[in-house]
Amino acid sequence: xxxxxxxxxxxxxxxxxxxxxxxxxxxxxxxxxxxxxxxxxxxxxxxxxxxxxxxxxxxxxxxxxxxxxxxxxxxxxxxxxxxxxxxxxxxxxxxxxxxxxxxxxxxxxxxxxxxxxxxxxxxxxxxxxxxxxxxxxxxxxxxxxxxxxxxxxxxxxxxxxxxxxxxxxxxxx
Amino acid sequence: xxxxxxxxxxxxxxxxxxxxxxxxxxxxxxxxxxxxxxxxxxxxxxxxxxxxxxxxxxxxxxxxxxxxxxxxxxxxxxxxxxxxxxxxxxxxxxxxxxxxxxxxxxxxxxxxxxxxxxxxxxxxxxxxxxxxxxxxxxxxxxxxxxxxxxxxxxxxxxxxxxxxxxxxxxxxxxxxxxxxxxxxxxxxxxxxxxxxxxxxxxxxxxxxxxxxxxxxxxxxxxxxxxxxxxxxxxxxxxxxxxxxxxxxxxxxxxxxxxxxxxxxxxxxxxxxxxxxxxxxxxxxxxxxxxxxxxxxxxxxxxxxxxxxxxxxxxxxxxxxxxxxxxxxxxxxxxxxxxxxxxxxxxxxxxxxxxxxxxxxxxxxxxxxxxxxxxxxxxxxxxxxxxxxxxxxxxxxxxxxxxxxxxxxxxxxxxxxxxxxxxxxxxxxxxxxxxxxxxxxxxxxxxxxxxxxxxxxxxxxxxxxxxxxxxxxxxxxxxxxxxxxxxxxxxxxxxxxxxxxxxxxxxxxxxxxxxxxxxxxxxxxxxxxxxxxxxxxxxxxxxxxxxxxxxxxxxxxxxxxxxxxxxxxxxxxxxxxxxxxxxxxxxxxxxxxxxxxxxxxxxxxxxxxxxxxxxxxxxxxxxxxxxxxxxxxxxxxxxxxxxxxxxxxxxxxxxxxxxxxxxxxxxxxxxxxxxxxxxxxxxxxxxxxxxxxxxxxxxxxxxxxxxxxxxxxxxxxxxxxxxxxxxxxxxxxxxxxxxxxxxxxxxxxxxxxxxxxxxxxxxxxxxxxxxxxxxxxxxxxxxxxxxxxxxxxxx
Numbered sequence: 001x002x003x004x005x006x007x008x009x010x011x012x013x014x015x016x017x018x019x020x021x022x023x024x025x026x027x028x029x030x031x032x033x034x035x036x037x038x039x040x041x042x043x044x045x046x047x048x049x050x051x052x053x054x055x056x057x058x059x060x061x062x063x064x065x066x067x068x069x070x071x072x073x074x075x076x077x078x079x080x081x082x083x084x085x086x087x088x089x090x091x092x093x094x095x096x097x098x099x100x101x102x103x104x105x106x107x108x109x110x111x112x113x114x115x116x117x118x119x120x121x122x123x124x125x126x127x128x129x130x131x132x133x134x135x136x137x138x139x140x141x142x143x144x145x146x147x148x149x150x151x152x153x154x155x156x157x158x159x160x161x162x163x164x165x166x167x168x169x170x171x172x173x
Numbered sequence: 174x175x176x177x178x179x180x181x182x183x184x185x186x187x188x189x190x191x192x193x194x195x196x197x198x199x200x201x202x203x204x205x206x207x208x209x210x211x212x213x214x215x216x217x218x219x220x221x222x223x224x225x226x227x228x229x230x231x232x233x234x235x236x237x238x239x240x241x242x243x244x245x246x247x248x249x250x251x252x253x254x255x256x257x258x259x260x261x262x263x264x265x266x267x268x269x270x271x272x273x274x275x276x277x278x279x280x281x282x283x284x285x286x287x288x289x290x291x292x293x294x295x296x297x298x299x300x301x302x303x304x305x306x307x308x309x310x311x312x313x314x315x316x317x318x319x320x321x322x323x324x325x326x327x328x329x330x331x332x333x334x335x336x337x338x339x340x341x342x343x344x345x346x347x348x349x350x351x352x353x354x355x356x357x358x359x360x361x362x363x364x365x366x367x368x369x370x371x372x373x374x375x376x377x378x379x380x381x382x383x384x385x386x387x388x389x390x391x392x393x394x395x396x397x398x399x400x401x402x403x404x405x406x407x408x409x410x411x412x413x414x415x416x417x418x419x420x421x422x423x424x425x426x427x428x429x430x431x432x433x434x435x436x437x438x439x440x441x442x443x444x445x446x447x448x449x450x451x452x453x454x455x456x457x458x459x460x461x462x463x464x465x466x467x468x469x470x471x472x473x474x475x476x477x478x479x480x481x482x483x484x485x486x487x488x489x490x491x492x493x494x495x496x497x498x499x500x501x502x503x504x505x506x507x508x509x510x511x512x513x514x515x516x517x518x519x520x521x522x523x524x525x526x527x528x529x530x531x532x533x534x535x536x537x538x539x540x541x542x543x544x545x546x547x548x549x550x551x552x553x554x555x556x557x558x559x560x561x562x563x564x565x566x567x568x569x570x571x572x573x574x575x576x577x578x579x580x581x582x583x584x585x586x587x588x589x590x591x592x593x594x595x596x597x598x599x600x601x602x603x604x605x606x607x608x609x610x611x612x613x614x615x616x617x618x619x620x621x622x623x624x625x626x627x628x629x630x631x632x633x634x635x636x637x638x639x640x641x642x643x644x645x646x647x648x649x650x651x652x653x654x655x656x657x658x659x660x661x662x663x664x665x666x667x668x669x670x671x672x673x674x675x676x677x678x679x680x681x682x683x684x685x686x687x688x689x690x691x692x693x694x695x696x697x698x699x700x701x702x703x704x705x706x707x708x709x710x711x712x713x714x715x716x717x718x719x720x721x722x723x724x725x726x727x728x729x730x731x732x733x734x735x736x737x738x739x740x741x742x743x744x745x746x747x748x749x750x751x752x753x754x755x756x757x758x759x760x761x762x763x764x765x766x767x768x769x770x771x772x773x774x775x776x777x778x779x780x781x782x783x784x785x786x787x788x789x790x791x792x793x794x795x796x797x798x799x800x801x802x803x804x805x806x807x808x809x810x811x812x813x814x815x816x817x818x819x820x821x822x823x824x825x826x827x828x829x830x831x832x833x834x835x836x837x838x839x840x841x842x843x844x845x846x847x848x849x850x851x852x853x854x855x856x857x858x859x860x861x862x863x864x865x866x867x868x869x870x871x872x873x874x875x876x877x878x879x880x881x882x883x884x885x886x887x888x889x890x891x892x893x894x895x896x897x898x899x900x901x902x903x904x905x906x907x908x909x910x911x912x913x914x915x916x917x918x919x920x921x922x923x924x925x926x927x928x929x930x931x932x933x934x935x936x937x938x939x940x941x942x943x944x945x946x947x948x949x950x951x952x953x954x955x956x957x958x959x960x961x962x963x964x965x966x967x
Contacts, residue, residue, distance in 0.1 A: 013231055019301070021267050028233070045531045046495035077460035077500060078420050081410065104184055106231065107224055110260055119300040119336040121369050123328060124362045125417045126407040133325070137290050141253045 001079070001120035002054060002069040003030070004113070006102065009063055011035050014102050015109055019120035034067050048076050059083050063099050082122060089116055089130050111137065178203075180224050187232070200229055204236075211242050219246055220257040227257075227264055240265050240272045247279045252291065255283070259294045268304030277307050284314045289326055292318070296329040300336040308337040312344050319351040324360040331355065331366025335373050345374045349381055356391055361408055361415055364395065368421045375428050386429050389436045393443045396422050400447055411455040423447075423464040430472035437473040444469055448481055456496070459489070463500055470508055483508070483515040490522045495531050502526065502537035509544045520545050524554070527561045539569060543576040551584040555594060563601050570605040574598055578610065588621040589667070592628055596645070600635060603642025611644050615651055619759055627667035629656040634671065636681055641690050647698045650685060653678060654702025655757055658709040675710045679703065683720065693729055700724060700732060704739045708754040718743055856884060860946065860959040864889035865918070867898075867946065871964045877937065881930045881964065887918035889950065894918075896948040898928045903941060907933040918948070940964055 006015035013031060022030065037049055038058045049056040051069070057079040058067040066083045070076060087097070089112050094101040102109050115130045117123055124130050178186070183203055190196035207222045223242055230236035243265060246258025266273045276298070283295035296318075299311060315337060318330040331352075338345045348370060355367035375382040399414045399422075408415035426444075430437040447465050452458040462485055469482040489501035502523065509516045523545065526538035539561065546554045555577065562573050577598055585591035595614050599606065618628050632649040640646050653660065657678055663670050685691050685699040700721070707717045721743065724736035742750050860867035870882040887893045896916045902908045911929040918926055934940055942964075947956040 013233070016231065018267075021269060021302070023267075023269065042530075044495075046499045046533050048496060048499050048533055050533070050536070073424070075420055075424075075460055075464050077456055077463055077496065078417065080496070081416060081457050081460055085410075103188075104181055106228060107257065107260055110263075111256070114297045118297055118329060118332040119339075121332055121335065122365060122417045122421075123332055125365055125415050126361060128407050129362065133290075133293075137256075140288070140290055141256065144252045 001074070001082075001117070002071065004069075004117070005031060005034055005065075005067045006109075007031075007035055007065055007067070008099060009039065009065070011039065014064060014099070015106065015113070017110070017113060017117075034069075038065055038067055047080060057083070061087050064102070082117075085127070086113065086116060088127060092127065092131055093134060180221060180228070183225050184228060187228075200232070200234055204229060204234070208238055211238070219249075220251075220254045223257050223261050227261055230264060236265060240270065244272055244275045244279075247276050247283075252288070255291060255294055259298045262298055263301045267302050268307075273302060273304060274306070277310055280307070281311060281314065284311065284318065289323065292326055293329050296326070296333045300329075300333040303333075303336060303340065305340045308340045308344070312337055312341075312347055316347055316351055319348065319355070324358065324363045327355065327358070328360070328362035328366040331363065331370050335366075335370050338370070338373050338377065342377050345378055345381060349374055349384070353385075353388070356388060356395075361418055365418050365421060368392075368418070368425050372421070372425045372428060375425070382429070386433060386436050389426065389429055389439050392422050392426060392429075393440055396426075396443055396447070400450060410457045412452050413457050413461060416457045416461055419447075419461050420464045423461070423468050427468040427471050430468070432473075434473050440468075440472070441475060441478060444474070445478055445481065448478075448485060453488075456494075459492075459497055459500075463489075463504070466504060470504070470512075479512070480515070483512060487519050487522075490519055490526075495529070495534055498526060498529075499531075499534050499537055502534070502541050506537065506541050506544065509541065513545075516541075517545060517547075520550065520554075524557045527557060532566055535565065536569060539565075539573060539576070543580065546580040546584065548584045548586075551580065551586060552590075555580070559594070559597055559601070562598065567605075570602050571607075574602050574606045578606075578613075588617075589624055589627065592617065592621065592624065593631075596631060596635065599642060599645040599648070600639070603645045606644055611647050614644075614648050618648075618652060619655075619757060624667065625656045626659045626662075626665040628652060629660045630665055630668050630671055633660055633673070633678075633681070636685070640685055640688055643692050643695050646685055646691065646695050650682065650695070650698040650702040653682065654698075654705035657702075657706045661710065675706075675713045676716075678706065678710075679713055679716055679720075682706075686720075686724075693731060696729070697731055697735060700735050700739075704735075704742070705754045707743075708751050856882075857965050859883075859961050860944070860957070862957060863950075863955070865893065865946065865948070867944070867959070869961060869964070877933055877935045879932045879934065879940075879964070881932060881942070883928045883930065883944065884925050885918060885928075885946075886922045886925045887920060888922050890920050891951050892918065892920050893948045893950045895954075896926055896946075899945040899947075900930055901943045901945075902932060903938055905934075905936045905938050906940065907935075909933075 002018075002020050004015070004017040004019075005013065007013050016027070016031065018027065033051065034056070037051060037056065041049075041058075047057055047059055049058070053072070055070040055072070055074065055076055056067060057070060057076050058065055059080060060066075066087070068079050068083060070079055090097045090102070090109065093108070093112055094105070112130065112134055115124060115133050124133075183199070186199050187196055190199055203225060207226050210218065210222045219242070223239060223246060226236050226239040226242075230239070239261060243258050243261035246254045247262060249255060249258065262273070262276055266276070280295045280299055283291050286292050286295075296315075299307065299315075303311070312334075315330050315333050318326055319334060322330070334348045334352075338348065352367055352370045352374065355363055355370075358364055358367065371385055371388070375385050396419065399419055402414055405414055408418075410416050413419070426436075426440050430440055444465055448462065448469070451461050451465070453462055466482045466485050469478050474482075486501045486504055489497045490505075492498060492501075505516050505519070505523070520542075523538055523541050526534055527542060529535055529538065542554065542558065546558075558573065558577050558580075562570065562577065565573055577594065581591050581594045585594070592614075595610075595617070599610075599614075618625070621628075629652045632645075632652045635645060636649040636653070659665070660671065660673060660678060661675060663672060682699050682703050686696050686703070691699070703717055703720055707714050710717075721736050721739045724732050725740055727733045727736060742753060746753075856868040856870040858866060859869045864887055866886045866888060868884045868886075870884070872880050872882075874880055883898060885896060885898070894917050896913075896918050898913065900908060900910060909931040911931065913926055913928040915924075915926050918924070930942075932940070932942075942961045943958060944961060945956065945958045947954065949955070
């Protein structure tokens, strides 16, 4: 895979993961092209496109478009499965994920992606394993926060959907 | 300055901004706050601020001032800060930035951290944006991690190694042994990583490929285990056990079996098993089947397996899911060269896909259809393709048109069909065809002399309906100019004759001339066609004369030039008009590529092998020679147009009619030559020796100008080759030797060689000429000189 983009119907980028080196300018151009190509597709078309020398695979989930660019020898049908697996992982983590979750917790979305894909290839094929690693990493983070709390620093906690925003601040007195 | 708000609130504030301006305001405030915070000492909110910055960056705003902060955060001992710092590094830094080198040391330290999650952060970042130097630095570390760590780290190290190998090919050697040993692992993640790594190594290095061929039995074993094994909740996707791993193994098997009989044999059974047992109702099953098919078609598989694979593709073609059909057509495209017959069986379905609504499917179907056209199915395929052309999306038009032309050229069952097809394309998609279509079509029409009547009728009718498609109009004008008399004759075998009068024809040409839709080139065609008709019609010559003179003052320089020249033809050279505007001879493919400026020598040589087509005057022609003469006559005008219009312009080829009364005058004027034995003008023999006979014919064409024609023939029993003539004249006389008609004299006077020499004698001195003859006969070279003192006809 060369890159993975998530964007909304209105053309707002929600997640961008690049597996090849590009300058900022090139990245912007690519994102514009992708949005133009994908958003222009009629509803019941096939999920595959040809763009330059890459195969573009895209899938729409609710209000978000997941768009991946593959090389010549990659399997497009499997790429659809990869996109679907990522959505399932997000769903498991956030509990009934929606676009807002990905907006407000974008860094978590990236962390989950980093547990699933690396360097453009699938890293872990087991749903359960990814979830376990995320939990453990989050716990590690929490533990460290709790430790640092006693030393009076800013702390940060992740947004949970079931309750309203909780941001705890401790100011050293 | 207001205290900076937490991340969520900032996001909410940005989202609730109603205008772009408001949003920019919020973001600018926040960025200022973040910058201030960065400058302060460690204050525990760093990860928080960096996260905000990353969000702003994702919206598209500049965030480069966060790069150094990323570097600092990565070096922090706190996991939370490291996490966000590495994320920032992956988003803001890439290998082209200088700051990326600064994190190399941090990554190195973190790779040996006690906590595996810290290690994984470092591995992930290295795999995402590691530059070549970083990779070289850290490769030994990665190798160590590949061997001795837990499976969580091993799988990450494997993919990190893949990235390193991609960046620095030579390091592949380093990882090969570790990769081999990883294949024995049970953890799917590690296995997957190992397979990817081995694939990468084999693709880059043929030696590695040889070595890894030994792993084929192991891979087959693993794959069998996946296929046969029962339900495993961890890896199952819709009934398929770990499809990601299956697909990767299949791909590796493809690479390993590609050029090796033994390896391919070892996987035959497995592939057959996967192909038959995989459930194809869901996408995931089809993904595995697709990979299997690709593998079977690429390795040296046995024929039964190949048939099975093509059948699977055939089944895919009939699938309702557009994706599957798209995939099938892409795969069939790859094998249409090798397994052409197998793909032909599915031609019907593929042609049906041309009518699909989806643009991607249409494109694939078009490419495949064009590849499947053959002599046996050309008629039906062309019907479908023409139907497609009339309704296809604009971006595919040019491709379709050129594909149709190629196919028609290769497999046309009859000339008439060929012309019809091209005309059909021009009427439907005239704007999208390539430029060389017009001359190609003109040549095709000229060559099918029996269909001239039919063609001109069809084109005339097309012209009446629509004059917007430029290529069509150009061809139609040209045809009407050439064959207008056939149109007016009112009888035609192939199609219903049109009852047109001369006025109708001239009307249609004038419409083209005056229409704003006509391109300048098209108007040129129309003007020339009008002019040509002056010799083919009888009543309305005056009308033509007036049209031509009007355009003598046209703003368009090209049209003006033409009109002026044609005017000259009407006035001063009226006696030549008939011959100049006579029917065009058959155009040879190579002479089409010439423009006026080219040397006569090339032209002669090219026309030399010209075979005479039936129905045309039986004389070999040297159009370029006459071109030069004519140019001299008319003041040396250059015609920088398409070659066909060059030919159809003032400098059209001149077939010399023996019986035409204008012929005699023509010969005088243009110093016309007669390579055939029945030359009308008297020739004097000036040299006769050893069977070589040289005759001289001279014509005065102006006060001081004179053209001398030397004709050589060979009455020996053996052929003469490399026959050349050289001439010398007194100093004040100007000499210009034209290209000889050839240098080969066959035995017993079967053919002659002609050489024209143009002399200019302004001082009117006594004209003498010395001619040197050199040739090769029976293997020996001969040379002789003759002096000519008297020129008959002077």
